[in-house]
Amino acid sequence: MKCKAVHNNLIFFLEKELPDSEMKEVREHLNSCPDCALFAEEMKKTFGILEVEKAVEVNPFFYTRVKARLENQEQEQVVGRPLLVRVLQPVTFSILLVLAVYGGIKMGQPYHSATGNDGLNEMQMIPYLNEMDAEPIEAFLME
Numbered sequence: 328m329k330c331k332a333v334h335n336n337l338i339f340f341l342e343k344e345l346p347d348s349e350m351k352e353v354r355e356h357l358n359s360c361p362d363c364a365l366f367a368e369e370m371k372k373t374f375g376i377l378e379v380e381k382a383v384e385v386n387p388f389f390y391t392r393v394k395a396r397l398e399n400q401e402q403e404q405v406v407g408r409p410l411l412v413r414v415l416q417p418v419t420f421s422i423l424l425v426l427a428v429y430g431g432i433k434m435g436q437p438y439h440s441a442t443g444n445d446g447l448n449e450m451q452m453i454p455y456l457n458e459m460d461a462e463p464i465e466a467f468l469m470e
């Protein structure tokens with residue numbers, strides 16, 4: 328087999344797609360012809376790289392990584408949407424806390440404003456005083 332014929336068949340030889348007889352001819356030629364052997368090596372390397380790239384493309388791990396990345400992006404989008412909620416949640420909580428404290432102060436105010444006021448306010452105070460009496464016991468029980 329001539330060098331040119333070997334070169335033409337080399338790709339098929341490397342892919343092992345030649346008939347057995349031609350496979351044998353090319354192999355024998357490569358063994359005896361350094362130029363073609365070198366050419367075959369170069370081609371094999373190129374094919375090796377192509378094979379690796381092809382393998383990476385269909386690599387399940389690669390697919391998993393791509394999938395994971397896509398899922399991450401989806402997650403980021405999901406996380407991105409309630410970002411306002413995530414920021415607002417502590418703010419809302421703070422507002423509720425302030426309202427609760429303010430409400431507590433307001434609830435306590437009748438007692439404070441009642442002290443030293445006239446009898447009518449003292450009458451209104453009575454339930455609060457009763458609560459005040461009960462409170463230490465409750466506090467004691469809770470501890």
Ligand SMILES: [Zn+2]
Nearest residue numbers: 330333360363
């Ligand atoms: Zn040759």
